[in-house]
Amino acid sequence: MDLDPRTALQAERARATKLSADVERSMQDVSDARDGANTDDEHDPEGATLAWERGSLGAVRDDARRRVEQVDAALGRLDAGTYGRCAVGGEPIPEARLAAVPWAATCVAHS
Structure with missing residues (x-):
């Protein structure tokens, strides 16, 4: 692995934390836009779009939180x-997997 695992993990944590915060701000923007819109979702063509956008942003935020x-x-x-050992079988997790997914808890066979 080119990067020290701790450095790679800390960089990913910072990235996911920033993404979560950015998405929270975007969700607030969507909510603010909705506050100024017609509250009759059934007849408001923007209502479904805003709900879908908020739902999509919520999924991205939840994924970022899970990553953290x-x-x-x-x-x-x-x-x-115990880093680098499969949590299921105890065998070493291949370097290539840890390079691609530094937070991996299992080897590919047990994922």
Whole structure:
């Protein structure tokens, strides 16, 4: 792995945390736009669009939050000395997998 695992994990944590915050702001913008819109969703052509956009943003935010949790767990494994070992079978997680997914808790066979 080119990057130290801790450095890679901290960089991913910062990226996911920023994404979550950015999406929260976008969700607020959507809510603010909705406040100024017609509240009759059934007859308002923008109502469905705003609801869909808010739902989509919520999914991105939730994924970013899950990523922060996964990265925090990986940092915990790093501190415990178990980083890089499959949580299911205990075998080493291949370097290529850790390079691609530094927060991976399992080998490919157990994912």
